[in-house]
Amino acid sequence: MSNRQNQREYERKIREQYNELVNNYSRTYSPDKSKLGEYIRQARGTRSVRQFASELAVSPSTISRAENGKATGISLELLLEIATHAEPNSGITFEKILEADGMKANQGVVESNLNSDFEQFAGDIIRGELFRENYSCTNAFETVLEQDGYAEAPSLYIKTDAIKDGIWQIKCVRSTRSQDYIYVGEPTQKAVGYINEFMAWFYCGTDAIKKCSVAVENERVYDTVKRLFSAKLGDRKIDNLISVILIDPDRRYVREEWYLPTNINIPKIFSGNPPEKERILETQKANQTTYGEYLAIMKFLESEAKKEFDKAKMEYDINPENNETD
Structure with a gap:
């Protein structure tokens, strides 16, 4: 499997994880457009607005308006894609983006x-x-x-x-x-x-x-x-x-x-x-996992999946010429 295929697979997995996460959130206050714009800028990282927009399959003007706090009603689908394609070392997570957009976890x-x-x-x-x-x-x-x-x-x-x-x-x-x-x-x-x-x-x-x-x-x-x-x-x-x-x-x-x-x-x-x-x-x-083991295993798998995803994203950003062919 090529680097690009690996990247797509990791993006698919992280997208599924984020899709499930959003079900536990609901809108409780108005979006903080300034903070949301800054998070989107951090998620874009060193990529140009045009390159980032291309990865998200939207127009550059959409990203530009969002970063400048001028966009209205950004869809959850776009926020999901922004989080999925965020710069690995940006520290931007879907949770942070949702909270800036006025969403709060339904604890x-x-x-x-x-x-x-x-x-x-x-x-x-x-x-x-x-x-x-x-x-x-x-x-x-x-x-x-x-x-x-x-x-x-x-x-x-x-x-x-x-x-x-x-x-x-x-x-x-x-x-x-x-x-x-x-x-x-x-x-x-x-x-x-x-x-x-x-x-x-x-x-x-x-x-x-x-x-x-x-x-x-x-x-x-x-x-x-x-x-x-x-x-x-x-x-x-x-x-x-x-x-x-x-x-x-x-x-x-x-x-x-x-x-x-x-x-x-x-x-x-x-x-x-x-x-x-x-x-x-x-x-x-009989492989009947204990309650404590179950919690530890889930935490470990989540950590390992994030490491692999960050690694694939970094390789893709450093060597883009190796990712053009499948």
Whole structure:
């Protein structure tokens, strides 16, 4: 494959990535034409306006007006092409261009998708642990809807003999990651909020739910929630089963479960022991990637793809005479 074909392939991949990214953005304020023009100028780099316009398949006057802040209503398609063809060392990304154009990331949508993925992942771990402890486990969403006339989503509803064939509602809270640091304030607030909802739900009455839990993946969140509700209740006890579950997303098991002080006999469900060595080996042989590995792999692939794309772009700009033939 020639350098030009390589370049086209990398441009295709980066274009696909940017196309998916734009779905998570919406216009929230007026474009900053001056900043947008400067970003377009930086993206063009050392290329002439005519050469850059030719690569983008637009007229030179279109690029000139955009750089001078005189263009109105620049299409997302053109902004996408500008980002795709940006000078490799310019530091210009599609995100920066979108924000200068008045677009803002829909963090609620992004977080919702991530939370949904984690809920499914955590739910699989909890169901797997129930089966490992020889308990029954079936989906009970429709049963709750029928008996109570209302069922929350997202929530896991499990019918299991671990609580004498009662229905168990579980909400999952993922930790917010920023590079290598894990924020615990927001997930702690969510976990506390869910437990307060559970207490109100039991107070109002439910015919279906016998136990409610919040599943978390971070030990600091788990310990903080325990401490807060221990202090809040003091010597008082509730008449329901509400718990916090600490899962290990990498080794795929329930580490610990803590119950709010209660007058009801507490069922011991999880052993707290990691899976047997043979089970871990079987998981590895089946290529079932752990949650942590999945995040690391995706980050690595994204980094490698960007390096290769930048390299191809640089080779194309340095040796244009080698890119005229396929």
